[in-house]
Amino acid sequence: MTLTENLFENLRLELRRGCLTLAVLAQLRQERYGYTLRKALADDGLVIDESTLYPLLRRLEAQGLLASEWREEEKRNKRFYRLTPDGEQIFAQLLQEWHAINASIQATLNTSSNSTL
Amino acid sequence: MELLDRYLEAVRKHLPWQRQDDIVAELRANLEAQLEEKEAALGRPLTQAEAEAWLKQLGSPMLMAAPYQPQQYLIGPAIFPIYRNVMKIAITWCAIIYTIATATTLLIKTPHLADFFHALLNVPMILITTAAWVTLVFAALEYAMTHHRVKVPGLNAPAPAWSPATLPQLDPGAFPGSKPPSYAKAVAELAFGYFFLIWLLLIPKHPYLLLGPGAYYLASLPYRLAPVWVPAYWCVVALNVLQVGWYAYSLIRGRWQKPQRAAHLVLKAVGLVPIILLLTAKDHATVLLKNPALDQARLGATLNGINQSINWSVALICAIAGFQLVLGIAKLILNAYRKRAAAVV
Numbered sequence: 001m002t003l004t005e006n007l008f009e010n011l012r013l014e015l016r017r018g019c020l021t022l023a024v025l026a027q028l029r030q031e032r033y034g035y036t037l038r039k040a041l042a043d044d045g046l047v048i049d050e051s052t053l054y055p056l057l058r059r060l061e062a063q064g065l066l067a068s069e070w071r072e073e074e075k076r077n078k079r080f081y082r083l084t085p086d087g088e089q090i091f092a093q094l095l096q097e098w099h100a101i102n103a104s105i106q107a108t109l110n111t112s113s114n115s116t117l
Numbered sequence: 118m119e120l121l122d123r124y125l126e127a128v129r130k131h132l133p134w135q136r137q138d139d140i141v142a143e144l145r146a147n148l149e150a151q152l153e154e155k156e157a158a159l160g161r162p163l164t165q166a167e168a169e170a171w172l173k174q175l176g177s178p179m180l181m182a183a184p185y186q187p188q189q190y191l192i193g194p195a196i197f198p199i200y201r202n203v204m205k206i207a208i209t210w211c212a213i214i215y216t217i218a219t220a221t222t223l224l225i226k227t228p229h230l231a232d233f234f235h236a237l238l239n240v241p242m243i244l245i246t247t248a249a250w251v252t253l254v255f256a257a258l259e260y261a262m263t264h265h266r267v268k269v270p271g272l273n274a275p276a277p278a279w280s281p282a283t284l285p286q287l288d289p290g291a292f293p294g295s296k297p298p299s300y301a302k303a304v305a306e307l308a309f310g311y312f313f314l315i316w317l318l319l320i321p322k323h324p325y326l327l328l329g330p331g332a333y334y335l336a337s338l339p340y341r342l343a344p345v346w347v348p349a350y351w352c353v354v355a356l357n358v359l360q361v362g363w364y365a366y367s368l369i370r371g372r373w374q375k376p377q378r379a380a381h382l383v384l385k386a387v388g389l390v391p392i393i394l395l396l397t398a399k400d401h402a403t404v405l406l407k408n409p410a411l412d413q414a415r416l417g418a419t420l421n422g423i424n425q426s427i428n429w430s431v432a433l434i435c436a437i438a439g440f441q442l443v444l445g446i447a448k449l450i451l452n453a454y455r456k457r458a459a460a461v462v
Contacts, residue, residue, distance in 0.1 A: 034147040051176050054144065055184035070142075078146045 020048060022098055024056060025083060025091040028066060033078040057081055065090055120168045121148060124178060131182030140185055148175075192255045193263070200255045204248060211247040213440060215240065220436035221429070307364040314357045321350070339412050340420065343405050345398040352391035360384055378449055385442045392435045401428045 001009070023046050027037055038053050060066045065087035068079050083091060125145055129137050155171070156162055163171065175181060192200050219236045316326060324332040363380055366372075395403055404423050406412045 033150075034143060035150040038147075049176070050144075050147070051181045051184055054140075054147065058140075058185065076146055076149065077142065078150075079143045 019098075020046070020052070020056065021060070022091075022094050024053070024060065025065065025087060025094070028081050028083050029088070029091075031080050031082040033073070033080045037081070060087070118152065118163075118168065120165070120172060121145075121152065124172050124175075127178035128182045131179050132185055133187070136185070144181075189263070190259060192252070192259050195262070196255060196259060200251070203255070204251050207247050207251050208244055211244060212240075215243055216440050216443075217433070217436040220439060221432045303364070303368050307361065307368055310357065310361040310364050314354070314361055317354055317357060339407050339416060340404050340423070341407050343398060343403050345394060345403060349391040349394045352387075352394065356384065356387050356391070359387065378445070378452075382442065382445045382449065385438065385445060389435065389438055389442065392431060392438060395431045396428070396435055401425070403427045403431075 023041055023044075024037070027040050032040065034054050034057065037057075038048060038050065041048055041053075057066065057068075061068055061081065064084060066081045067084045067087075068081045070077050070079050072078075125141050125148075128144065129141050132140050152163070152171075219239075223232055223236065320327050324335075328335065363377075363384075367377065402424050404420065404427065406416060406420060
């Protein structure tokens with residue numbers, strides 16, 4: 001990997017990190033267990049490694065944003081996660097922030113492209 | 118599937134011990150679901166090679182387990198800037214104190230080359246020990262803050278209390294926008310230097326110019342200055358002649374507005390000569406008895422005490438002046454290096 005590619009990869013991961021949390025919270029408005037969550041995210045175009053997603057779920061649960069319970073489904077015990085009321089509130093705030101950031105970046109890009117024309 | 122069991126057992130070894138069973142159970146449920154889906158898609162169980170490829174894709178057991186460990190910094194980003202500042206201050210002061218203490222000790226006793234090298238070799242160990250203690254204290258602080266939610270005053274404040282008025286003054290002439298010394302100031306420096314030189318030259322014949330009425334009292338004492346003061350005195354005179362000459366040269370050539378760090382360093386270096394002359398006086402005797410045959414028995418002990426005190430004081434001055442010189446040289450080199458680096462960029 002060249003220096004530029006390496007730099008891009010680091011910046012890409014940094015950019016993705018915050019978005020992953022938002023995407024996971026968005027998915028967990030509906031109850032899911034780890035594997036189906038990963039599949040749902042991948043179906044929406046956000047592929048996440050197992051070693052990233054499952055520990056992230058634990059961290060979000062420890063922070064009080066998610067609640068989990070073990071339940072049997074298809075003859076197998078699975079841990080299901082869903083948003084807590086605090087998680088819902090924080091998700092709404094994060095989503096608002098994300099929209100604001102997106103709008104700002106878009107406005108900056110529009111200004112830049114207008115000034116170059 | 119045996120390979121998956123072995124994989125999960127290997128992951129378990131790297132997990133936090135309190136949550137091993139819970140995490141492994143969850144991983145197992147998720148991975149078995151994934152495996153089932155793969156096998157359903159193929160319509161057959163995975164072969165050994167396919168299973169190995171799949172597990173390899175998941176990552177090594179250590180890599181899989183690592184994100185489950187709590188994030189722990191030795192010194193976290195919240196206190197790292199403070200740590201770096203404290204480290205700088207501690208290392209600087211440690212170096213200053215050690216240099217002064219060692220130089221004083223070496224100069225008081227008859228110094229040997231071996232003592233000097235021994236003192237020099239001790240420097241890295243002393244600095245490393247200081248750095249280790251600072252790091253240890255901050256690591257303990259970080260641990261207390263993260264594990265016991267200790268609130269440290271100042272660290273959790275919205276912004277550290279500071280005022281722009283307390284910002285340090287700029288080094289005159291060091292920055293393009295700063296005000297250079299005026300012509301009047303340069304003339305005043307030359308005039309002051311000249312009158313100081315005259316005053317200095319008058320002192321041997323008129324000691325009251327230095328000591329006031331105390332000169333008459335000292336003349337009545339049974340002590341006199343040792344001959345080593347004569348060359349030391351003329352060195353001081355020569356230093357001042359050099360300084361006045363430099364001021365005059367700068368004024369004539371119109372260079373008084375330019376920073377003259379190198380010239381100041383040369384003057385500082387020359388200023389060390391009379392101090393070293395006094396330090397290397399024979400038997401460290403800078404004061405003698407006027408009539409040794411008469412007063413040695415009575416005043417010998419007092420004389421030794423006086424000489425020892427003078428020697429200690431001069432050694433301390435020498436250490437401080439030496440340190441200032443080294444610091445000045447280091448700053449000069451650093452500035453040259455910065456300019457060179459800036460030119461390259």
